[in-house]
Amino acid sequence: MPMWGLAGVNWGASPKLYQFDLCYVGDLGLAWPGPQPRGGWIVTKGDDRRNRVTKWMRWIARIWSFPIIVYVLLLLVGYAWSWGTTGVADPYAVEEVPFTEVLPPLFMFLSVLGLGIAWRWERLGATISIVCQLAVLSLLLIHSPITQDFPLSAIPYLLSMVTAIPAILFLVCWWRSK
Numbered sequence: 001m002p003m004w005g006l007a008g009v010n011w012g013a014s015p016k017l018y019q020f021d022l023c024y025v026g027d028l029g030l031a032w033p034g035p036q037p038r039g040g041w042i043v044t045k046g047d048d049r050r051n052r053v054t055k056w057m058r059w060i061a062r063i064w065s066f067p068i069i070v071y072v073l074l075l076l077v078g079y080a081w082s083w084g085t086t087g088v089a090d091p092y093a094v095e096e097v098p099f100t101e102v103l104p105p106l107f108m109f110l111s112v113l114g115l116g117i118a119w120r121w122e123r124l125g126a127t128i129s130i131v132c133q134l135a136v137l138s139l140l141l142i143h144s145p146i147t148q149d150f151p152l153s154a155i156p157y158l159l160s161m162v163t164a165i166p167a168i169l170f171l172v173c174w175w176r177s178k
Contacts, residue, residue: 054176058122061169065115068163072112100143104156107132107139111163118167122174129167136160 083089111132118125140146140156147153 058173061166065166107136118170126171133164
């Protein structure tokens with residue numbers, strides 16, 4: 001037996017009368033199976049709160065990642081300027097640097113690049129950033145254990161965590177909004 005009811009969500013138009021067979025709109029966000037506005041589920045307060053929390057998490061991740069991205073861009077501009085004026089990126093660099101010393105900053109740069117990508121494509125950028133941070137952490141554990149000269153050796157680990165947290169937030173936002 002068909003029933004009649006008002007659509008309880010305002011999509012910018014006046015409420016319309018819809019025919020439906022069964023209607024239960026409660027805390028779980030269930031909707032009727034018949035004709036529906038926009039062909040999907042009705043957004044209830046529970047879904048609205050979830051979307052609001054996701055939006056807040058996304059903005060926290062963006063605000064957190066913005067100074068990191070700006071700092072890395074300033075470093076790159078400084079190195080490019082030095083390279084353009086003196087012919088060397090870092091005139092104070094030691095000649096024979098082991099390759100394991102070069103990899104953590106390279107992975108940190110790729111991780112920050114992933115944070116920039118995550119502003120547009122959350123899953124891709126967060127995955128790039130987290131994978132690069134895991135590579136940095138594994139290289140740091142192999143090359144310089146945290147127990148060796150503790151207060152100073154903890155700084156790279158802390159920098160890695162500061163960069164990984166917004167990436168984790170971006171990944172959670174993607175998961176919540178899919």
